[in-house]
Amino acid sequence: MDKYAFLFVPTPTGELSMDSLLSLLRENARVSLEDAALQLDLSPEEVAAQIQALEDQGVIRAYQAIINDEKLADDAVTAVIEVNVTPEREGGFDHIASRISRYPEVTSMYLMSGQYDLMLFVEGPDLRTIANFVSARLSSIPGVTGTATHFRLKTYKHHGVLMETDEQYERLQVSP
Amino acid sequence: MNNMSVCKSHRERLAKTVVDLPRSGIRDFFDIVAQMKEVISLGVGEPDFTTPWHVREGAIYSLEQGHTGYTSNLGMPKLRKAISGYVERTFGPSYHPDKEILITVGVSEALDLAVRALCNPGDEVIYHEPCYVSYRPLITLAHAVPVVAETKAEDGFRVTAAQLRPLITDRTKILMLNFPNNPTGGGLRAEDVKDIAALAVEKDLIVITDEIYAELTYDRPHVSIAAMPGMRDRTIFLHGFSKALAMTGWRIGYACAPPELTEAMMRIHQYTMLCAPIMSQEAAYQALQQPERDIAEMKESYWRRRNFLHAAFTSMGLPCQKPEGAFYMFPEIRELGVTAKDFALGLLDKEQVAAVPGTAFGPCGEGHIRCCYATSMEDLKVAVTRIERYINGFK
Ligand SMILES: Cc1ncc(COP(=O)(O)O)c(C=O)c1O
Numbered sequence: 416m417d418k419y420a421f422l423f424v425p426t427p428t429g430e431l432s433m434d435s436l437l438s439l440l441r442e443n444a445r446v447s448l449e450d451a452a453l454q455l456d457l458s459p460e461e462v463a464a465q466i467q468a469l470e471d472q473g474v475i476r477a478y479q480a481i482i483n484d485e486k487l488a489d490d491a492v493t494a495v496i497e498v499n500v501t502p503e504r505e506g507g508f509d510h511i512a513s514r515i516s517r518y519p520e521v522t523s524m525y526l527m528s529g530q531y532d533l534m535l536f537v538e539g540p541d542l543r544t545i546a547n548f549v550s551a552r553l554s555s556i557p558g559v560t561g562t563a564t565h566f567r568l569k570t571y572k573h574h575g576v577l578m579e580t581d582e583q584y585e586r587l588q589v590s591p
Numbered sequence: 592m593n594n595m596s597v598c599k600s601h602r603e604r605l606a607k608t609v610v611d612l613p614r615s616g617i618r619d620f621f622d623i624v625a626q627m628k629e630v631i632s633l634g635v636g637e638p639d640f641t642t643p644w645h646v647r648e649g650a651i652y653s654l655e656q657g658h659t660g661y662t663s664n665l666g667m668p669k670l671r672k673a674i675s676g677y678v679e680r681t682f683g684p685s686y687h688p689d690k691e692i693l694i695t696v697g698v699s700e701a702l703d704l705a706v707r708a709l710c711n712p713g714d715e716v717i718y719h720e721p722c723y724v725s726y727r728p729l730i731t732l733a734h735a736v737p738v739v740a741e742t743k744a745e746d747g748f749r750v751t752a753a754q755l756r757p758l759i760t761d762r763t764k765i766l767m768l769n770f771p772n773n774p775t776g777g778g779l780r781a782e783d784v785k786d787i788a789a790l791a792v793e794k795d796l797i798v799i800t801d802e803i804y805a806e807l808t809y810d811r812p813h814v815s816i817a818a819m820p821g822m823r824d825r826t827i828f829l830h831g832f833s834k835a836l837a838m839t840g841w842r843i844g845y846a847c848a849p850p851e852l853t854e855a856m857m858r859i860h861q862y863t864m865l866c867a868p869i870m871s872q873e874a875a876y877q878a879l880q881q882p883e884r885d886i887a888e889m890k891e892s893y894w895r896r897r898n899f900l901h902a903a904f905t906s907m908g909l910p911c912q913k914p915e916g917a918f919y920m921f922p923e924i925r926e927l928g929v930t931a932k933d934f935a936l937g938l939l940d941k942e943q944v945a946a947v948p949g950t951a952f953g954p955c956g957e958g959h960i961r962c963c964y965a966t967s968m969e970d971l972k973v974a975v976t977r978i979e980r981y982i983n984g985f986k
Contacts, residue, residue, distance in 0.1 A: 438891060453902045454895035454968075584641075588945055589621040589634035591724045591773075 436465055437474070441575075444478040483578045484570065493522075493538050493567040494545050497531040498553065499560045508532060511558045520548050531563070542566070608732055615724045616951030620935065624945045631974045633962040634945035636773065638837040638918070640892075640965075642874070643885045646838070649877030650870050658869055664861040665853075666694025666845070667872045673879040674845055678830070682805070683818035686828075690850040693857050694867045694875075698803045698831040698844035703729050704856040705799045705827045705846060709765055710735035717758050718767035719750040720953030721774050721921070723801070726767060727953070736762070741955040744912050744923060748777025752786035759794050766796045768816060771804040774952045774961035775921040776897075776914020781814045788819035797852075799827045803844070804917040806835035806886050809894050811915070817847070824849045827856075834917070835886045836878045841871040893918050896964040896971060903975040909982060918965040921949065925958035927985040935960055941984070942977035 435455055439446060448459040448466075455462065469475045484491060498515070502508050508526055512533060516524045523536040535553075539545040549564055570578050602610065617636075624630055641647075665671060671688035679685045686692050695701040702725060706716065712734040718726050719740045730737040738758050742748040755766065768787070770779045779787075791798050798816055805813045817826040831844025846856055866872075878885070897914060904911040904922050911922035924934045931948035938944050938960075949956025964971060 435891060435895070439895065450899070450968075453899045456898045456902075586632075586635060586637070586639070587621070588624045588630060588632040589617060589947060590636040591615065591617045 436462065437469070440466075440475070481574050481576050483573075485578070489540065491538060491540055492542055492545055493536060494549075495565045495567065496535040496537055496549065496553070497527075497563040497565075498533040498535060499531050499562070500533060500558045501560055502532075503558065511556065514556060515553065515559075518548070518552065520545070531561075608734070612728055612731065617724055617947060620945075620947055620951065623936070624939065627939065627943065630939070630943045630945050631966070631970045631977070632945040633964070633966060633971075633974055634947050635963050635965065636919075637839040638834065638889065638965050639967065640837040640889050642836070642838050642841070643878070645880070646836070646874050646878045646885075649880075650874035653873035654870060658873055660869060662694075662866045662869050662872060664857055664866055665689075665692065666867060667869070667876065670694060670872050670876045670879075673876055674847075677879050677882060678828070678847055682802070682813075682815040682828070684815070684823045684828070684847070686847040687850075691847055691853050693846045693848075693853050693860060694872060695831075695844045695846060695860065696864055696867050697833060697842045698801060698829050699725060699842075700860070700864060701829045701831070701844050701846040701856075702726070702799070702801060703732075704859050705829065705848075705852075706730055706733045706735065706765070706767075707859055708852065708855040709797060713762060714764040715760060715762040716765040716767060717755060717763060719769075719772075721748075721772075721949060721956035721959070722769055722952055723773045724951060726769075735764075738763070739953070739955075741953075742772075742775065742777060744775075744910070744921070744959075747912055747915070748772055748775035748921070749779055749783055750787070751783055752790040755787065755790060759790075759796070763794065763796060765799055766791055767799045767801070769801040769803075771808055771813070771914075771916025773804065773917055774919050774947070774949065774956065775912070776917050776919045777912070778808055778811075778915030779814065780811070784814045784816050785819055788816050788822045791816075791825060792821040795825075797825050797827065798822065799829065801829045803829065803831050803834050805830065807890055807893060807918065808916040809890075809897060809914075813916070827852055832875050832878055835889070836882060837889060838871075838874065838878065841868075841874050843867055843871040843875045893965065896968065899968070900962065900964045900971060900975070903971075903979075907975075907979040907982060909978075918963055920962045920964060921956075921959045922962065923959055924982075927982060929985070931957055931960055938978065938981050942981045944974050944977050944981075 439451055439454060448462050451462045452459040500511050503510050512526060515521060520537050520539055521535050522538050525534045527534050537545055537548060549562055553559060553562060572578060624634060671692045674692055675686050675688040706729050710733040714735045715738050716730045716735050717738045717740060719742050727737045740750050740754050740758055742750050800816050802815055816822055817828040828847040832838040832841060900920055901911060901913050909922045911920060914920055931950050935946055935948040938946060946960040946962045949959030949961060
């Protein structure tokens with residue numbers, strides 16, 4: 416159902432609260448069943464069943480924390496790598512993409528329109544590790560015809576979360 | 592000789608209407624809360640969201656472009672046009688952007704203009720209580736006579752035609768409505784709206800409808816009285832950006848009404864306000880580029896918090912109507928044997944939670960407190976625990 420239909424329709428129930436449940440989990444995956452139930456006007460059992468269904472269908476793949484790397488003591492490096500590949504006769508991009516995506520260094524990966532084919536986010540403990548990954552592993556995969564590596568300098572926002580908190584603005588405590 | 596002795600005190604100089612004007616109960620309460628630290632406040636009347644970024648960005652851009660002058664008295668033509676489109680697709684009636692829409696400094700100003708444009712001394716204005724704090728003062732400032740219909744928890748804080756009919760006299764000129772309602776969260780059903788509209792037509796009344804919370808209706812589609820048969824030409828439809836679009840500080844709202852009424856309100860507005868601030872008009876224009884999307888996100892979050900707070904009050908045994916709209920809950924504390932004011936003061940003192948005594952919204956708000964759930968889930972949870980502890984102290 417169209418998300419914005421929510422605006423002018425009766426209480427979301429059934430299918431619609433699947434959307435509501437997902438948007439709640441997107442905001443806070445650690446919400447308890449009891450809490451989610453109260454907020455969505457469902458029973459905890461119903462919430463549990465819906466979450467189970469979403470997991471079974473593969474809609475929810477995992478639950479993770481969003482971390483501001485810059486607060487960490489290590490010197491971990493993230494690179495974005497543009498990759499050009501020759502699609503295979505059978506399987507197109509998917510086969511080669513699947514091979515690349517299995518490397519644990521690759522944290523995100525997308526097939527792109529435009530100048531290059533695949534975009535990879537690669538993480539490593541230092542520059543050298545990433546350089547090695549590109550030269551030794553990535554470039555040597557049959558079908559990879561070119562790469563361009565860009566290093567991340569600073570993170571402003573990650574998965575919808577700003578890495579810096581705005582100064583708290585004092586709202587009036589009581590207003591009409 | 593000391594001629595100081597013939598000097599009147601300022602109080603003696605003041606206009607009688609102002610001397611008689613009570614201080615807002617909200618104001619009194621605000622002064623108490625302001626002296627306290629670490630308060631969790633359920634006392635606000637505004638969203639906890641900041642204005643959507645694209646709206647703020649649009650306003651910043653307009654400032655960079657040097658849009659810093661006056662606008663036409665009615666407001667910027669492009670904004671009136673955008674409002675006309677939004678109102679028609681959301682509420683039904685179509686208003687001509689050049690003659691039937693006036694941009695105001697919040698719905699607050701629009702309410703004042705509407706009442707003043709219509710009332711002669713002694714005219715009667717019917718409105719319902721508990722209601723927004725400005726209604727009664729605006730009526731008396733216009734030298735008109737306020738006539739109150741009390742709404743009740745057991746009716747879901749609705750007002751009905753049957754209840755209004757006996758209040759109508761030959762001096763009745765205006766019926767003021769506000770649904771979804773501040774402070775009760777009450778809403779009207781389509782049948783209620785239809786019956787009230789028929790009554791207004793029968794008795795030849797003008798209806799001022801403050802639908803500032805219209806988009807924040809959770810259980811059924813909102814129905815505007817302006818869309819009822821025969822109503823468009825006797826209705827002043829008031830709406831704004833403060834609530835559903837989280838723009839309270841921009842001070843921007845609007846009135847939609849037939850040309851003669853718009854012209855009359857504009858005549859006051861042009862001399863008292865000239866125009867609404869241009870940067871706020873630019874922001875409002877930007878907000879109307881994708882209002883449905885922005886509103887849906889915020890609304891869903893209010894909806895969740897409403898469900899949470901209602902369930903929490905119910906489970907602690909606090910009788911509470913499930914509000915149909917806005918972001919207020921109006922639980923009943925009567926059975927605890929304290930006045931609303933004492934309850935609120937005690938809650939503040941003992942548990943550092945601020946909620947507004949129902950009496951700030953009219954005498955019939957006694958026995959209730961207004962809790963605004965437009966605050967973070969974390970704070971709501973803490974507030975709920977504290978309120979429960981506080982009411983257990985009465986048992
Ligand atoms: C019912 C009602 N009408 C009008 C207003 C004033 O809104 P604005 O910010 O548009 O002046 C409020 C604000 O709390 C309200 O609750």
